[in-house]
Amino acid sequence: MAGRARVAARELALMSRAAKDATLHALADALDAATDRIVAANAVDLERGRNGGMPASLQDRLVLTPERVTAIADALRDIAALPDPVGEIVRGSTLANGLQIRQLRVPMGVVGMIYEARPNVTVDAAGLGLKSGNAVILRGGSAAADSNRVLVDVMRESLAAHGVNPDAIGLLEGGHDAVRALMTARGLVDLLIPRGGADLINSVVLNSTVPVIETGIGNCHVYVDRAADLDKALAITMNSKTHRPSVCNAAESLLVHESVAPDFLPKALTELAGAGVVLHTDERASAIATEAGVPFAVATDDDFATEFHALEMSVGVVSSLDDALEHVRTYGSGHTEAIVTEDRSAARRWSAEVDAAAVMVNASTRFTDGGEFGFGAEIGISTQKLHARGPMALPELTTTKWIVEGDGHVRV
């Protein structure tokens, strides 16, 4: 399968932007036309999920209505409208000896994606892969098996009908052996991107011999500095925690400088609790919570290390900016770390010393997002340092190639 994907990748790499965009529109139209077939397959997944006791929140992520199918197809049209990263000249110069060198963006080749429930990821990943000239091998969650199979079938049929090698989009089925084969297909798979929970990502990182980009582990903090504007701090805390608690750029911990904690925390804890947030407070924060009459549990080290991905938050009082930085070094996952402060020097130290994909100054952690950054698309948020860090979009799915043009040049 990876070998067939490689052949397709060679063809994709040579497609013009116009041809790729036309193909994306054709895929979108094909998905629209197949709405009934897709919704019917999705109903089988949903039925299986309900019988297996799938929680309502997961059912909601899995369900495909005709409106959602339209949205998925429109996402492909949006990708078609994005600039093509392939062929972009990253650097170039004419050397002293007259050699002309330039570094161009080229597709990676074959990109594997391993992800969990949502069937829209299947189409998004295929579309981003196609636009960036890559063949994709998709491994979705078993909960969405029937939906994914139909989505990929429809796209492959459309590719074939438009003269594009259908192996540009492959769905990896089969058991754990199939996944293991994908993770060790050195020379056939150029990049593997796991998207999902920490267990999935760790398993892929530890067992892969092909290059991997880790995504989406986010133990994000909001630090309210002693020079914070407390109104901004409250708005940023509430937004970071409650705007969409299940995602990786939601905040999991609140740190408050001791000099503003007596002013800030009674209000913040009351408002968080009022929004349904379960609070895990350290000793000093617990004392304030008690006084404010806000329910809390005493935070353990584990609580500070936990990504709740839910309406739950650990809260600590720190004695200094240094203590806050040390806390983030200990517990942070290198995703997004926010400071709220009006003090330029504190903001400057936070920006310089926090080691993370994104540092927020007086802004919600929720802004670490390809869409918010204006990328027009997102394949995941990298929390590693190699190749890509932070939101990944089309350019992050490319590598480069040096073209060196001479006229019989030799080294002396």
Place this chain on the structure above:
Amino acid sequence: MAGRARVAARELALMSRAAKDATLHALADALDAATDRIVAANAVDLERGRNGGMPASLQDRLVLTPERVTAIADALRDIAALPDPVGEIVRGSTLANGLQIRQLRVPMGVVGMIYEARPNVTVDAAGLGLKSGNAVILRGGSAAADSNRVLVDVMRESLAAHGVNPDAIGLLEGGHDAVRALMTARGLVDLLIPRGGADLINSVVLNSTVPVIETGIGNCHVYVDRAADLDKALAITMNSKTHRPSVCNAAESLLVHESVAPDFLPKALTELAGAGVVLHTDERASAIATEAGVPFAVATDDDFATEFHALEMSVGVVSSLDDALEHVRTYGSGHTEAIVTEDRSAARRWSAEVDAAAVMVNASTRFTDGGEFGFGAEIGISTQKLHARGPMALPELTTTKWIVEGDGHVRV
């Protein structure tokens, strides 16, 4: 050791360019001053090597004369003169909501290097690491153990004397267990770069759980197209093969279009053989060699897959540009692939369809080199697609960080 390196890395990341450059000059001066001590330690390595039957060519790579120590120290001064990649703004914009975002280059953190004989790599890697704000953990070849120990001791003493944390430069000693610990130090080591033979590199890639950049596997080809200028082709062939046969950007295979083979090969084979190159020729090239009275062995598939790193070359006649492309796809290692042609369309196809770090048009394969590309330094040549491809210098030792500045911004 990696934990201590991480602490040093935090300090290095905050050093100004001026402080880093002053430190590099101090290291260079310290090495100059310690020339006798370095040469004496090197003599111990050499003595051990001679007693163990080390080949003369390896002894030559290992030996440190006072002149070579001066050159090694001067290389540090050259690194000081290079621009600092840290802090460079890669991208940035002001979003519609007024958020100001910018992506800055920041150091990786802790970079491990595993390499073989040459002791100058020890100092080069330390200097490039320091300039890019990274702590390095160096694992050199056992043949240079005494030289490396003294070089690192001298540099660490100089760091300490200048108020820089000496753990910025660490030498990993001990057996295979130590190397295995380095390869699996997830969260402590940010990047591992193996430099050396294929066995070393494969072992590191397969056994590491920390991110790795593969370097230096080079099965490079020169393809002489039917539209080649045969004088340029001869010069490029000779230079690619014989200029420095032991390195990764030397050519290992010559492919010649059948329509120019009768003209080109008699002269080329004669000249290669005259330069001492052992020839492995396919059936058609063998016929020409026979006629020209040039000694040859009949090439096997293995010969075409072999990086000789010596005065030895496989030679094949191909029927078309497509056949040449297919041959390179089959046997190439994705390092450097050269075409010699005056035909713009052939050059364009070669540049587009060859999947390699560098494509040469009418130029020697030997130009794939950080120094030749004007980078001023080189830490290795990446033959993988993730993060860096081709010659790696200071920017390739950095990652990025997004800084997002708002004024109480929250997502709606």
